[in-house]
Amino acid sequence: MKDSIQTAVLGVSGYAGAELARLLLHHPNLKGRPPVFLGRAEAGQDSSLTALHPQLVDNNGSAGLKIEPFSWELLKERGVEVLFLATPHEQSREYAPLALEHRIRVIDLSGAWRLSEADNRAVYKFDDDGSAVTAAVQTKAVYGSPELHRDEIRDAELVANPGCYATSIILGLKPLVAAGVLDLDRGIICDSKSGVSGAGKAPSAKTHYMYAADNLSVYGAFSHRHMGELLEQLGLDRSQIVFTPHLLPIPRGILSTIYVTFREKKSPSEVDALYREFYAGSPMVRIFGAGHLPQIQYSVRTNYCDIGFELDKDGRRCIVVSCLDNLLKGAAGQAVENLNLMCGWDEAAGLE
Amino acid sequence: MKDSIQTAVLGVSGYAGAELARLLLHHPNLKGRPPVFLGRAEAGQDSSLTALHPQLVDNNGSAGLKIEPFSWELLKERGVEVLFLATPHEQSREYAPLALEHRIRVIDLSGAWRLSEADNRAVYKFDDDGSAVTAAVQTKAVYGSPELHRDEIRDAELVANPGCYATSIILGLKPLVAAGVLDLDRGIICDSKSGVSGAGKAPSAKTHYMYAADNLSVYGAFSHRHMGELLEQLGLDRSQIVFTPHLLPIPRGILSTIYVTFREKKSPSEVDALYREFYAGSPMVRIFGAGHLPQIQYSVRTNYCDIGFELDKDGRRCIVVSCLDNLLKGAAGQAVENLNLMCGWDEAAGLE
Amino acid sequence: MKDSIQTAVLGVSGYAGAELARLLLHHPNLKGRPPVFLGRAEAGQDSSLTALHPQLVDNNGSAGLKIEPFSWELLKERGVEVLFLATPHEQSREYAPLALEHRIRVIDLSGAWRLSEADNRAVYKFDDDGSAVTAAVQTKAVYGSPELHRDEIRDAELVANPGCYATSIILGLKPLVAAGVLDLDRGIICDSKSGVSGAGKAPSAKTHYMYAADNLSVYGAFSHRHMGELLEQLGLDRSQIVFTPHLLPIPRGILSTIYVTFREKKSPSEVDALYREFYAGSPMVRIFGAGHLPQIQYSVRTNYCDIGFELDKDGRRCIVVSCLDNLLKGAAGQAVENLNLMCGWDEAAGLE
Amino acid sequence: MKDSIQTAVLGVSGYAGAELARLLLHHPNLKGRPPVFLGRAEAGQDSSLTALHPQLVDNNGSAGLKIEPFSWELLKERGVEVLFLATPHEQSREYAPLALEHRIRVIDLSGAWRLSEADNRAVYKFDDDGSAVTAAVQTKAVYGSPELHRDEIRDAELVANPGCYATSIILGLKPLVAAGVLDLDRGIICDSKSGVSGAGKAPSAKTHYMYAADNLSVYGAFSHRHMGELLEQLGLDRSQIVFTPHLLPIPRGILSTIYVTFREKKSPSEVDALYREFYAGSPMVRIFGAGHLPQIQYSVRTNYCDIGFELDKDGRRCIVVSCLDNLLKGAAGQAVENLNLMCGWDEAAGLE
Known part of the structure; x- marks a missing residue:
């Protein structure tokens, strides 16, 4: 068990992404190690985190944080161990398998990996359903409800954060x-x-x-x-x-x-x-x-x-x-609980 | 069937009372015959209707209307034929029988007369339940849902406006x-x-x-x-x-x-x-x-x-x-429907 | 003075348009003469007024009203005498002069014709500012504040409804x-x-x-x-x-x-x-x-x-x-006051 | 400078009181030293803090906290050094001088001690204005705006928290x-x-x-x-x-x-x-x-x-x-800033 790790967040522009950013920036085990924030750089736009979410401005250093263009090289370079996907489910279907290949653990906030039965997944109309890679990744996915699956989450490579x-x-x-x-x-x-x-x-x-x-x-x-x-x-x-x-x-x-x-x-x-x-x-x-x-x-x-x-x-x-x-127990907060379990920290760390 | 009648409203201070006042003041069959508004005169207080409900001020004459102290003499003097009770249920239990004695028809907006079974009435803890007078009045009460009891309402002496x-x-x-x-x-x-x-x-x-x-x-x-x-x-x-x-x-x-x-x-x-x-x-x-x-x-x-x-x-x-x-179909509006039926007017008069 | 006239509304999709539709449908001088509602027909879309504004459904016949594709022929055919423009200001700049040519009086709810000084109009960046036609039409425009310009409004061809x-x-x-x-x-x-x-x-x-x-x-x-x-x-x-x-x-x-x-x-x-x-x-x-x-x-x-x-x-x-x-005194209601003045009706008709 | 002190809060039932309780319960210098919460015990009522403010329930021990009947003996017994008054201004006028007598420093959230000029105080209609004791206490009061009076606050016996x-x-x-x-x-x-x-x-x-x-x-x-x-x-x-x-x-x-x-x-x-x-x-x-x-x-x-x-x-x-x-910078949060200054702690401690 490490005292701290490097995290990254892809897709910080939405409400759950903003809450996740806030929680990770104030997490006691992540002090001095802000997440790598990733997204699409839009030409001519201010890429600072606080331009996107003015309510995140505080006097703890958030002012300097940028949203950086996503690349696997960047994640590697920064030593990212856990990647949060706060992306639409189609994107999460694409990125999660690649992250696992890069030996990065994933906490996905979308509906992409929550369902083990094809019948139930049908509502999402995933293009890739049925492929061998997808099936293999699906098998690894743990439904990220700490109250129901605490032990599996601790060792999970891919946590599907609940709706x-x-x-x-x-x-x-x-x-x-x-x-x-x-x-x-x-x-x-x-x-x-x-x-x-x-x-x-x-x-x-x-x-x-x-x-x-x-x-x-x-x-x-x-x-x-x-x-x-x-x-x-x-x-x-x-x-x-x-x-x-x-x-x-x-x-x-x-x-x-x-x-x-x-x-x-x-x-x-x-x-x-x-x-x-x-x-x-x-x-x-x-x-x-x-x-x-x-x-x-x-x-x-x-x-x-x-x-x-x-x-x-x-x-x-x-x-x-x-x-x-x-946005908290129903999304970003539960995602942090999952991070805590995956890292061997107190389940409630950074959440009270 | 008369083209118009004289109405009165007891208890105009609440939300349903205010809506009822508004509806009756603009009812096509009641033009030039505003309801007699009745209540308790509080010493030193402005008794004008619009002091109580400033949103009722308009240029159609509402400005001069007063809330007058209740008395059966006043109702008689003004020739009131239908009395709306927008009063707490205890008060409605008291006033409705007296109104019927004075041959004034009643539309009661409270829960006082809606229930024919004593078991169901128990929740209201009526003091007078069981008395002969009360039982006789209860028998006359018609549940004022036009869609269910249109015909009984037309001839009713006492309409219990639904919750x-x-x-x-x-x-x-x-x-x-x-x-x-x-x-x-x-x-x-x-x-x-x-x-x-x-x-x-x-x-x-x-x-x-x-x-x-x-x-x-x-x-x-x-x-x-x-x-x-x-x-x-x-x-x-x-x-x-x-x-x-x-x-x-x-x-x-x-x-x-x-x-x-x-x-x-x-x-x-x-x-x-x-x-x-x-x-x-x-x-x-x-x-x-x-x-x-x-x-x-x-x-x-x-x-x-x-x-x-x-x-x-x-x-x-x-x-x-x-x-x-x-406040409308659930109270004052439905009460006006009942008035319309009791007077032989179009069920929707004054409601569109 | 006529007892009733035929009106039309172009641009009924917004909030002010919906309020205007409601007011005109219930206006005492327009009973049985609903406005011609005009707009862009979008292929495959339900063109009924109440599909656009479900709150306008009532039992007075609004159910059958359609939003029809705009054409000057249609306006002529229906005998439209007053056209309300509830359109963006660019469109109002285009339609108002044409309406006047067709001898249809206009009440424009946009900012297109409210300002007589070019300096003040600059904020709107009108393409056509300076053209002779525009200048001529601008001269005819009356600022539609009944309290300030009651008399000019009565005879106006073009009323610029205030902001x-x-x-x-x-x-x-x-x-x-x-x-x-x-x-x-x-x-x-x-x-x-x-x-x-x-x-x-x-x-x-x-x-x-x-x-x-x-x-x-x-x-x-x-x-x-x-x-x-x-x-x-x-x-x-x-x-x-x-x-x-x-x-x-x-x-x-x-x-x-x-x-x-x-x-x-x-x-x-x-x-x-x-x-x-x-x-x-x-x-x-x-x-x-x-x-x-x-x-x-x-x-x-x-x-x-x-x-x-x-x-x-x-x-x-x-x-x-x-x-x-x-949406009322600040838009659709004041527009109806202007209609009333232009038609010689009571200034407050249909507004209480 | 002490690392921690014992605080007390009188009047925790209002909104500012609840925010103050929350802030103090999570203040890094007050860990394990919850404030003494004081109030009037109402017979037969649950005196637990969380019965009053269910949103304060968390898993950090707030569950056991009681609102205790106020007495100077209790404050002495518990070693209270700073007393927050979240009381109406009349009460603050009464309690602040007594606290100073007991050598307890006071942060008063009411308007009782904010004004040095009698003319300005007139709006509060204080009974005691003009008495020697009151005048002496008024002289000691520092207006608790850290941005304006940082240095005076550090040594203050009585801080009048701003409106x-x-x-x-x-x-x-x-x-x-x-x-x-x-x-x-x-x-x-x-x-x-x-x-x-x-x-x-x-x-x-x-x-x-x-x-x-x-x-x-x-x-x-x-x-x-x-x-x-x-x-x-x-x-x-x-x-x-x-x-x-x-x-x-x-x-x-x-x-x-x-x-x-x-x-x-x-x-x-x-x-x-x-x-x-x-x-x-x-x-x-x-x-x-x-x-x-x-x-x-x-x-x-x-x-x-x-x-x-x-x-x-x-x-x-x-x-x-x-x-x-x-409720924060405008009341409870600024009060905690004042506490921080009075204790020699970081001005923003417990506030981010």
Whole structure:
């Protein structure tokens, strides 16, 4: 285990990239070793990190940092050991295999490597699906949920950082699914709501202030990409779970309201115990417990996933509420947890 | 049928009261006959309507209107035929029976008279439940949903104007429930989200801007007062439906995401037909149809309830989305519809 | 004077266009005569008005309205007498002269024809400035502020509808400037704040929800296009007035805080009288008076310009606050006032 | 100089108190020495810090912290050396003299001790003004603006932490006023806009979401309490400066737009140099410089005050824009700067 390593970030222009930059610049194990920031140099444009993200200006030296044109030579020269890909999934499909060839470990924030089953991957329409190289790399990919795959992540060459919605739902459901207490014939309903940063930085009709503000809209009913992650990580089939995302008029934060039915009557303390046991060694999950439902404002701008539940008087119907910040626990923060595990550091280093 | 009548409004200080005042002041059948506005005179306070609601100032004469101290004599003297109660439910329990005694018809915006079953009313903890007078008045009360009870409303002495959440859910579900196509054993999930005006005008920790803004929170899980209306109007029992309200960071608007399962496979056009048939004569429901989901911004500041749905490929699981403005179709606007029906006017008069 | 006429709107896709469509569809003098909506037909696109603006769907017949491809023949065929241009200023420079040739009166919502002095027009960089045709048309243009130019508007062939910021500032200042009571050597400061709809519908980095929400930013300091309107309509020179626009995190509304100094000590009632006298015949200005400052929420979604002021104890320094809805009094609503004047109808018809 | 000390906070229930708690709990010199949190114990209420502020829950031990009933004995017992008063100004007037008697240094976040001139203090209506004790304590009070009074703060017994608006304006103006370059006869206009947290946590009509959202309003024109700070710290008299606060529909952040006139023509680089020189040793001021205006979103949730300006072509009229987070640089963050100075630590410790 090394005290520090050299990291690099490809694709720092988006919201998750900016958060990742901020976290890495202030990470206690990376003091004095800022990441190599990589991107496309646009002619005539200021390539400084702080021109792109003025909120990253501080008096700790960020002012001098540049976004440099990507090349494998540069990574080698700088001794990069872990490369974060904050790139669209098509690009991540291209770069991850090459990085592994160059013996650089990868933490990919896109959906490129999260899904082991071809059926689930179909939604992404990857050109390269089926090639031998891709299949080999896919095999190496570990789903980067520390609470579910802590040990595999430590040794992983390629970590597929989970989706934001998927994280909120999987963490809310996994202890109940794993314990076998759910009546899956009744179905699980996941009604999720996300802030606008989840829709990305590219200006569009849907991210226009006039569309998003004072509004609420459903999108991707029965068709959102994160469904595959839910199925694979929870071991469910499509008939057992429905997931509906909504666009909230707030900058950041996800709240998932999850409706389940227990096979047999449970008491609040039994359900509470299932959660506390499952997350006993997980510093980044906060259990609010029975009757204490988390809200978006508690977890936003933190790396926590907050979980609470309300049990009906019948002891069988239960509403689980799971909240997190889509750019932190749902993206950049969880990526740093994965870095910490891969380096043998404290899972929560640089995240509190 | 008269061309015009004299109305009165008791309790104009809240948000629904203000909207009701605005609608009645601009109603084509009430031109030149502004409502008698009634309330408690607070010593030393400006009793003009526009001091209370500066947004009601216009050049049509609202400037001179006063809020007058309530008395039955005053109502008689002014020849009031219909009294709107925009009062807390305890007060509505008190005033409605007296109004009927004075042969004044009542449209009550509170929850006081909506529920015919004592079990459902228990949540309101009415002191007077069980008294003979109350029971007699309760029998006269008609649930003021024009789409469900148009004919009874025309002749009603007492109309219990529906709850805002209840309206959005009942209108979204009734055509499916009435057609007997739902698999009720699978349960119905109603995940509803409302703007802050639904929480009332009294300043509180939960209506503070700092609590509501940039946030989303669940409240009243398994315990919200509107549940009784759902059960009675849809003919369901508690085991068949779950309803969860959320507080949205917007001023007004409700979106209910409703999850149902059909007993047998349906096509989108079959479902669409059920809705169009049911609402054929209803000017205030807009059917968006299959794959076209309404959003809060389309119905807000209108009196419409917008309904759309998305059917899963399996033809059985279906997400219904129902939107309305909680202060209009969910309160003051629906009250005006009821006035229109009671007076034999066009159901949509003054609402477009 | 005719009871009704045929109108047309070119460029209905933006926010002001949508408001204009709504106002004209509900205008009492235009019942049964919807405007001809004109635009570019994009191949394969739904050309119905309500596909573009779902909030315009109602049960009054808007459902059948189409956006038709523009041609002068079509306008002639339909007997169009007044054409609204809700187009970018370059297009308005092109279409207005042609409309006048076709003997169609024009109300232009852009900045194309508002400025009589070439110096002030320079900011728009018009290609055609200096041509004889343009100069002739410019001479005919009347600045469409009913409060300032009511009589000229009645007979105008071409009305240049004022800018939104300009309207709020000109109406706030004109009574004081006209009365000659200001110490112009001390300078006038106009600190204006506008909601995001003022920035237009085209998605951009600045209209992205993540940029606008929870933020406030200055733009166009010392360089905003509306300065020319202030100078010409108020008869000031650049050294006497500063105007700074800010982008507010709200959908609509403008508040201008205007700082002036009186040449001599005034009492609040003297200042109040100046305003009330000046706006005596103006139905669309509401004087809040001394110590009663308007807020954005009072005028938004109305066609009023609200004006109040606070006088310092010294009787010389005064803060004038002027509020309006940038899409109504600041654009489409004022355009309808101009239509009303041009047709000899009540100035406020269709606006309350 | 000690490496660490024991602190205490009285009045942790408000927004500034919560931010102060968060900062102190994570301060590098206070690791393992959480502040003593003091308040009124309300019978039957959970006295844990995290019950009051759920967002403070983390895995660093905050869970066990209690709010303890205030007593001087407790402070003595715990060895408290610095007491933060996050109390209303009346309480701060009472507690600060007693603390000094107990030889405990005080950082007071209220307006109680900021003003040396009785005229300026009149706005607070202090009962005790004029008493000998109060006068003696007032003499000891240092205005806690590190950029202006760094050296006096180091040795101060009582630091009066500046007001939020005052900080944004004083820091924006001081370099220009100190350099004597302003034409004060033309007057300085400070048009300031603040988020809702500045209005405090007590629910009221003005902090209701429905009032603040989608709105902008002026308050306290010519009468805001912070005026006295501006006059004393900038050495101006009332005739030379106007300050107008506005309530912005955002949770936090202040932007002040400040209008000044130079006595003689200046170039942008000359103005820039004045700022850079003045703040050369100040880590918490970021100079954006000529033509680069800060926005609220850049400084919010940081302890920076961001300053930029735009100079008119005439070289004399200048708009200065100053932004900060009202709860950090405008309250709790600046209080921690003062703690750092009083303890001989790095001025920015615990603030980046």
